Amino acid sequence: MEKVIEIKNLTKLYKNGRGIKDINLDIYKGDIFGFLGPNGAGKTTAMKIMTGLIKPDSGEVKINGYSVLEDYEKAMQDVGCIIETAESYPFLTAYENLKQFSRYYKNIDDKRIDEVLEMTSLIKYKNEKPRKFSLGMKQRLGIAAAILSKPKVVILDEPLNGLDVEGMIDMRNIIKNLAEKEETTFFISSHLIHDVELTCNKIGVLYNGKMLNVDTTKNILKNYASLENYFVSEVERNGRI
Structure with a gap:
């Protein structure tokens, strides 16, 4: 399996105590990864670091083997993204x-x-x-x-925001087709649990700036009635820190 995105010990804290703490993640070629968490959990912060818009306090992001911090142009040459709007x-x-x-x-x-x-x-x-x-x-x-x-990698921050049902289904099909036919890797953040469940094959839960867990959608749905149940139980298990 080819690693496309590697995130190691990524930390960025703001004065108000928000941000992300020690995030580790590996995303492989052709994955549609769902970065799931409530608003304010730190998703946009992480994605801004991944695309070089802000610098982390510590840690490292590599895309296609290149460091975003040290080799920005090479890291980004095969990346398409939408951050915020x-x-x-x-x-x-x-x-x-x-x-x-x-x-x-x-x-x-x-x-x-x-x-x-x-x-x-x-x-x-x-x-x-x-x-x-x-x-x-x-x-x-x-x-x-x-x-x-x-691009080989597409990074999308809340891509389903503001779409009607038809638009969501279209978007989901576009993403799935590209992942399947062109082996495009997607990194998608969202707070819309149901859409992540239907779109992504791998899911990481971010809560209060911490990665709670990463698993395949298949595994999660084997053990839980829905992604929502899993999310709630992960948050509870981690004691709503």
Whole structure:
């Protein structure tokens, strides 16, 4: 099994006592990893460190074998991500937005742009401007931009936020297809327990900045009626520290 993301003893504490403490994680090729925890548990902090937006107090993150801290460009060269909100240029069309993003990469032609618009069900809106889009459509455009360069790793912070049921199902299918067909590895944070259960094959629970447990969805559902039951029992077992 090829390790794609390695997180070792990652710590980042803020003055208010929030943050993450000593996180360890290994994610393998083709995994759809669900980083599950309530808002304020430290998920975004961890993901900002993983994508080089903030520096940790201590610890290390490697992506595809390269250290994010020491070899940032190499670590990020095969990574697509959306952290916090999917940004777009409101006055460019969906197509022009992706054209703009494609300049950061080599070898992305118009055919690839149409392909990702098709995958994210935006092809019929390709000449419309995102300022008219619903939150769900903006999210889809963000995903389209994140997968444009056929990255090996896609890091998504709350990608299902603001999507309606149909949008969630679409998004789930896009993620599963890419993991299966292109062996893309996904690292997805969410507080939506049910969606993580349906989307991810591996789940880590983050609570109060600490990793409580990491297991496969299959194993969890063998032992618990639902992911929610598992989550509650993990939190209880760890004494709501």
